[in-house]
Amino acid sequence: MAVSYKDYYKLLGVDRGATVEDISKxxxxxxxxxxxxxxxxxxxAEEKFKEINEAHEVLKDPEKRKLYDQLGPDWQNGQQFQNGQGFENMHFNFNGQDVNGSDFSDFFESIFGGGGRSARGAQFGPDPFGGFSSRPRRGRDVEAELPLTLEEVMRGGKRNVTLQMPHGPKTLEVNVPAGIRDGAKLRLSGQGDPAPGGGTPGDLFLRIRYQPHARFRVDGENIHCDVALAPWEAVLGAKVPVPTLEGEVELTIPAGSSSGRKFRLRGKGLGTAAKRGDLLVKVMIRVPAELTSDERELWERLAATSTFKARA
Known part of the structure; x- marks a missing residue:
């Protein structure tokens, strides 16, 4: 089988005369x-990590390095070559265990006939502080979105969540902290992908996503809503119902409130119990689209007698 030459020295960024200490650093x-x-x-990054571990495993060992260097002066051309003469039956071990498998490249196997799995099925994980360790690798972390209504965010508490995982649907009970921020992540340890060779599973990260709300707009921990007023309520003042995440409350509108005026209801926004945001209510004056003859007469009398100048 023809395989491409791998320049282990170049992978580690050292020259061919580098010492074992230089290679290790x-x-x-x-x-x-x-x-x-x-x-x-x-x-x-994962593939790069495998390559530098493969290069280090060869160059740190005088015997393996000697065999590797015997490939000849044409290493600079990156040429294709057949299995090295005299290397076909070469085997070695890590930490006293014979190894074989698929963690190393075809180039590596063509020289040494080795790999990265033990006979017991445990997958060898690279150790950034020297060589390989015999502990099984950890499974991959998984990230998914968890959509929440603003009411669910405000209340918090336990929720059952069903996710489509690589190996089928999974239903989990998730404890959602009250007031959690949009975009925050919940970590569920060990609920990610299973590990090859019986290692520790990865973690599951649930990213919080606020769902759009029919009445409220979110601004950090504050929320906004609009409340409609009849013209006479704005002029004379009134008590009107206002929605909150916990139900309606009564808001007193002072006389002479123009459209667009805002009122702040403290502690009625999002956030934790110790520090909740506010609800900002904007009043919007609505006028009737159609009038009865009596209503029209009253508006005309008002227009004729009023001294108010809207554009003064």
């Missing part, structure tokens, strides 16, 4: 950068 620096725990869900 370069490896640790790159391993920290590309470690899967620091790059969740990043396939490119």
């Amino acid at each position: 370069a490896y640790k620096k790159l391993a920290r950068k590309y470690h899967p725990d620091l790059n969740p869900g990043n396939k490119e």
Whole structure:
């Protein structure tokens, strides 16, 4: 089988005369950068992490490095080549265990015949501070959205959530903190993807998404709503019902309130019990679209006798 040459020195950013200490330093620096725990869900970082571990596993070992270097001076051309002569039956072990499998590249296997899984099925996980560790890998984290109404956000409490996971639907009981912010994440430990080889499952992250509301608009922890007034309520003043997330309350409208005036109801917004936002109510004056003859006569008398100048 023809496979492409992999330049292990280039992968680690060292020259071919680098010492074992230089190789180890370069490896640790790159391993920290590309470690899967620091790059969740990043396939490119995961592949890079595998490559630098493969390169380090060869170059840190004098015997493996010697065999690798015997590929010859044409390594610079990245040429295609057949399985190396004399390397077909080479095997090795990590931490005293024979290994085989698919964690390493075809190039690696063509030279050493090895891989990254133990005979017991445990998958070897790269250790950013040196070599490989025999602990099973952790499963992938999963992220999903959790839509909530504003009333559910205000109340908080337990909710049953059904999610479509890679291995089928999963129903979970989730405890939603009262007043949780839009875009915040809830972490459910161990509810992500299962791990290969029996390792620890990943975590599930639920991102909170506020659903649009028919009456309220959200502005951080404050919410806004509009309340309609009849012209005479705005002029004479009135007590009108106003919606809140916890039910209606009565709001006193002072006489002479123009359309667009805002009233603040403190502690009627979103947030925790210790620090809730406010409800901002904007009054909007509505006029009748149709008038009876008596109503028209009254409006005409008002227009004729009033001294109010709307555009003064």
